[in-house]
Amino acid sequence: MDNHFSSADLEFQQEVRAFFKSAYTPELQAKVESGEDHKSVAIEWQTKLNDQGWFAVDWPVEVGGTGWTPVQKFIFETERCEAGAPDVVPFGVKMVAPVIFTFGNDEQKKRFLPRILSSEDWWCQGYSEPGAGSDLAALQTKAIKDGDDYLVTGAKIWTTYAQSADWIFCLVRTGTFEKRQQGISFLLIDMKSEGIQVNPIHSIDNHHSLNEVVFDNVRVPKENLIGAENQGWTYAKALLAHERTSIAGVADSRRWLREITDLAKQQTNYKGKLIDDPLFQTRLSDIEIELMALEYMELRVLAKLSSGETPGAESSLLKIKGTEIQQSLQELRMQTIGAYSGSLHLDNFESDLHRRGSNSRRAYMYGRAATIYGGSNEVQRNVIAKAVLGL
Amino acid sequence: MNFEYSEEQNALKESIVRWAQDNYSFDQRRVGADSDNGFSQDHYNTFAELGWLSVPFSEENGGYGGSVVDIAAVMEEFGKALVVEPVFPNLILFGGLLERSTNDVIKADLIPQIIDGSLMGAVAMYEPQARFDASNIATTATEAGDTYSISGHKSVVLGGAHAKKLIVVARTSGAQTDEDGLSLFLVDADASGVEVNAYPLMDGQQVADIHFNNASGQLISDLGNASLAIGEVLAIAHVALSAEAVGLMSVLNRTTVEYTKTRKQFGVTISSFQALQHRMVDTFMSYEQAKSLLVGTLVELTDDRTTPERASKMVNALRTLIAKNGKHIGDEAIQLHGGMGLTDEMNIGHYHKRMMMINLMFGDGDFFQQQFNQEAYAS
Numbered sequence: 119m120d121n122h123f124s125s126a127d128l129e130f131q132q133e134v135r136a137f138f139k140s141a142y143t144p145e146l147q148a149k150v151e152s153g154e155d156h157k158s159v160a161i162e163w164q165t166k167l168n169d170q171g172w173f174a175v176d177w178p179v180e181v182g183g184t185g186w187t188p189v190q191k192f193i194f195e196t197e198r199c200e201a202g203a204p205d206v207v208p209f210g211v212k213m214v215a216p217v218i219f220t221f222g223n224d225e226q227k228k229r230f231l232p233r234i235l236s237s238e239d240w241w242c243q244g245y246s247e248p249g250a251g252s253d254l255a256a257l258q259t260k261a262i263k264d265g266d267d268y269l270v271t272g273a274k275i276w277t278t279y280a281q282s283a284d285w286i287f288c289l290v291r292t293g294t295f296e297k298r299q300q301g302i303s304f305l306l307i308d309m310k311s312e313g314i315q316v317n318p319i320h321s322i323d324n325h326h327s328l329n330e331v332v333f334d335n336v337r338v339p340k341e342n343l344i345g346a347e348n349q350g351w352t353y354a355k356a357l358l359a360h361e362r363t364s365i366a367g368v369a370d371s372r373r374w375l376r377e378i379t380d381l382a383k384q385q386t387n388y389k390g391k392l393i394d395d396p397l398f399q400t401r402l403s404d405i406e407i408e409l410m411a412l413e414y415m416e417l418r419v420l421a422k423l424s425s426g427e428t429p430g431a432e433s434s435l436l437k438i439k440g441t442e443i444q445q446s447l448q449e450l451r452m453q454t455i456g457a458y459s460g461s462l463h464l465d466n467f468e469s470d471l472h473r474r475g476s477n478s479r480r481a482y483m484y485g486r487a488a489t490i491y492g493g494s495n496e497v498q499r500n501v502i503a504k505a506v507l508g509l
Numbered sequence: 510m511n512f513e514y515s516e517e518q519n520a521l522k523e524s525i526v527r528w529a530q531d532n533y534s535f536d537q538r539r540v541g542a543d544s545d546n547g548f549s550q551d552h553y554n555t556f557a558e559l560g561w562l563s564v565p566f567s568e569e570n571g572g573y574g575g576s577v578v579d580i581a582a583v584m585e586e587f588g589k590a591l592v593v594e595p596v597f598p599n600l601i602l603f604g605g606l607l608e609r610s611t612n613d614v615i616k617a618d619l620i621p622q623i624i625d626g627s628l629m630g631a632v633a634m635y636e637p638q639a640r641f642d643a644s645n646i647a648t649t650a651t652e653a654g655d656t657y658s659i660s661g662h663k664s665v666v667l668g669g670a671h672a673k674k675l676i677v678v679a680r681t682s683g684a685q686t687d688e689d690g691l692s693l694f695l696v697d698a699d700a701s702g703v704e705v706n707a708y709p710l711m712d713g714q715q716v717a718d719i720h721f722n723n724a725s726g727q728l729i730s731d732l733g734n735a736s737l738a739i740g741e742v743l744a745i746a747h748v749a750l751s752a753e754a755v756g757l758m759s760v761l762n763r764t765t766v767e768y769t770k771t772r773k774q775f776g777v778t779i780s781s782f783q784a785l786q787h788r789m790v791d792t793f794m795s796y797e798q799a800k801s802l803l804v805g806t807l808v809e810l811t812d813d814r815t816t817p818e819r820a821s822k823m824v825n826a827l828r829t830l831i832a833k834n835g836k837h838i839g840d841e842a843i844q845l846h847g848g849m850g851l852t853d854e855m856n857i858g859h860y861h862k863r864m865m866m867i868n869l870m871f872g873d874g875d876f877f878q879q880q881f882n883q884e885a886y887a888s
Binding site: 120122379391407410424438439496503507 | 801
């Protein structure tokens with residue numbers, strides 16, 4: 119037993135660390151933290167990553183990716199969080215691209231992948247529907263053949279950044295079979311198409327990132343179909359498994375824990391420092407000890423991945439524990455900061471504490487989504503019950 | 510990066526699994542556990558023959574030279590089999606302090622006897638007023654010619670009922686709660702001035718309160734300087750108990766899942782109810798957390814880059830989590846077994862009682878979490 123990286127991996131770690139130090143400049147950091155003009159700031163950061171060749175972390179080399187090992191990806195992600203740098207917007211590079219390069223044809227790869235790499239195309243995900251959430255196979259958006267096209271009618275919901283997306287990748291129903299999972303196809307739809315309406319959904323974080331996307335006889339050329347008709351469920355499932363492995367968020371949680379600990383050294387409680395309050399200490403260590411366990415859970419999965427095993431229900435476990443820890447940290451961060459955590463201000467802050475307070479409110483409120491998206495934690499428990507416990 | 514036991518460690522584990530399958534069913538175990546002795550000397554002799562008792566001892570003392578990972582590998586399997594024979598008090602506590610003794614003659618004499626199974630020893634350390642504080646020692650030792658004269662009261666001495674030799678932690682200087690001023694003494698259990706009041710614990714351990722009244726003891730540590738050795742032995746003991754607890758948890762979970770697949774109510778097996786499935790997923794996650802933190806602790810304790818502060822943090826975190834998750838798993842096992850969970854004939858109650866006893870040994874969860882807090886946060 120040991121937790122040592124190879125010397126090559128340690129060199130890689132140094133290289134990544136140095137990159138983040140020079141590339142994630144204070145100016146960029148200020149823009150990210152202001153929360154303004156999310157899209158252009160994200161494009162600026164993603165372009166920097168792409169110039170370095172480190173944007174498409176999960177892609178194979180042949181299609182312009184890094185071809186990194188699981189350990190290299192882990193190191194990259196850890197160093198990114200240590201540097202406080204933002205994650206990339208996942209819908210293009212992490213979500214649709216793997217489906218395109220795995221199941222798409224050469225023409226589709228040539229057409230879409232370069233524009234994802236350059237952040238020219240902005241994607242959103244059309245899976246959930248008003249009547250199909252955790253039970254995704256209940257989806258009813260229909261795509262009916264009409265000559266060389268499909269006509270798509272229906273509605274997608276919880277579509278993050280649909281308001282600024284150029285494309286949406288959708289699961290649509292193209293056939294009716296006894297098994298609901300059959301008859302679903304994977305379709306790429308231009309958001310500028312006639313008949314698409316984006317209705318904003320304002321969320322409890324007083325922000326607009328979610329939308330409903332309504333399709334009314336939207337004409338989609340059949341060259342936008344990925345793989346074979348009625349096989350879309352298989353492609354999407356491969357993608358969902360990926361979504362779950364990156365969801366534990368260990369390195370991000372560690373950074374939050376550090377921030378809370380540092381804040382608690384400055385904040386007071388009665389006549390002493392908050393960090394010396396035994397009740398506060400216990401709330402903090404409840405979380406830290408779980409996080410220490412999660413770190414080794416993730417490393418154990420990583421070691422398995424490195425030796426060629428594919429992760430199964432472990433990703434469900436990481437998702438449940440990871441998101442529970444994130445939410446506990448979000449709550450404790452608000453309490454540590456105090457009443458500023460209720461602030462709705464997005465600029466003109468009284469102080470750094472005021473800014474952190476407002477951020478912590480947004481993080482807490484939107485953070486409720488983490489136990490819901492990517493397969494709710496209850497659905498993950500069903501997965502573990504079936505796959506691991508044989509129930 | 511590798512978080513699995515080595516081939517040798519797996520072979521060691523496998524030998525315990527095979528022995529337990531053939532010789533240590535729940536009913537076979539009870540023959541020894543329910544006897545006056547409280548365990549089976551025959552089984553204990555088999556442990557010696559199979560070499561398991563040599564694992565923690567250094568090669569120069571005739572042992573296997575095992576690391577804390579080897580110890581954990583053995584203890585995890587002993588936990589699964591719910592071994593009641595007093596391996597832990599004899600090897601990890603008594604043997605551990607003996608190995609750190611400054612008296613080479615005594616080491617050379619006694620360690621081989623532990624390894625061949627002929628000697629039972631115990632460590633008399635904790636006292637009634639001290640609860641979990643290992644340095645709150647009122648027992649005193651004063652020089653009396655070539656030996657020392659020891660007086661005091663030691664409580665819940667693990668292995669104390671059978672021990673022929675005792676290592677007594679006694680104060681030779683300083684105030685009652687000082688870490689300095691503690692020394693180790695070897696005392697014959699049948700010496701004059703030693704009164705052993707034996708009683709069983711709920712997990713089947715045969716322990717004793719021991720009263721020393723001017724009993725004669727031989728100094729086996731540097732005078733007044735035993736706290737380092739005690740700390741080292743306790744750290745290994747914490748990991749050993751945690752490994753045993755992880756073994757207990759795995760059996761509690763497995764047994765409970767199997768039970769719900771056979772128990773029928775409302776015309777179906779109760780494993781089909783989502784309310785119960787999710788509870789079993791939660792206990793599975795509790796186990797995976799504990800196992801992962803155990804592995805992490807083993808990896809870091811055997812890494813020479815690990816600072817003493819980090820090692821202490823890992824051990825305190827581990828025992829805090831083991832206490833919390835062990836109780837969670839044990840309580841749920843009983844609840845999901847329903848009325849059957851309360852019966853003495855089912856093994857899960859016995860596993861749970863061992864789990865609860867581990868959570869009272871050398872500290873409970875709050876005790877370890879408070880130490881964690883002190884070291885990690887206090888300004």
